[in-house]
Amino acid sequence: MADESDQYELNGISEHLFQKWKHDPVTKIVMRFLMDYERQLAEKQIGFLRTATHTPDTFTLGTFNGQINAVGMITELSFMDMVAFYGTDEEEPDAA
Numbered sequence: 572m573a574d575e576s577d578q579y580e581l582n583g584i585s586e587h588l589f590q591k592w593k594h595d596p597v598t599k600i601v602m603r604f605l606m607d608y609e610r611q612l613a614e615k616q617i618g619f620l621r622t623a624t625h626t627p628d629t630f631t632l633g634t635f636n637g638q639i640n641a642v643g644m645i646t647e648l649s650f651m652d653m654v655a656f657y658g659t660d661e662e663e664p665d666a667a
Contacts, residue, residue, distance in 0.1 A: 579654045589650040602646050609642040 579586065592598055616635040 579650075579659055581650075581653055581657055586650045589653075605642050605646050609639055609646065612639050612642070 593602075612635060616632070616639070619631070619635070
């Protein structure tokens with residue numbers, strides 16, 4: 572039985588091509604960097620909280636949390652997450 576994700580393509584990218592990209596040595600080192608960066612952000616947040624001489628403002632804490640969550644989302648991204656976000660009728664994105 573074929574995996575459900577095998578029936579979808581986004582801009583010509585299939586689950587198979589996504590998995591090839593995800594396991595490419597260059598991608599692996601980028602993902603390693605992102606996971607290390609995420610850990611470093613969390614450690615900075617803890618350090619900030621420990622050394623704060625006043626109650627930290629919610630903007631600073633929200634910034635730390637947002638950065639940590641964004642990096643975590645990227646490192647855990649699956650093909651089906653993108654299919655769910657874009658739907659199955661995704662067209663080529665406009666050039667930036």
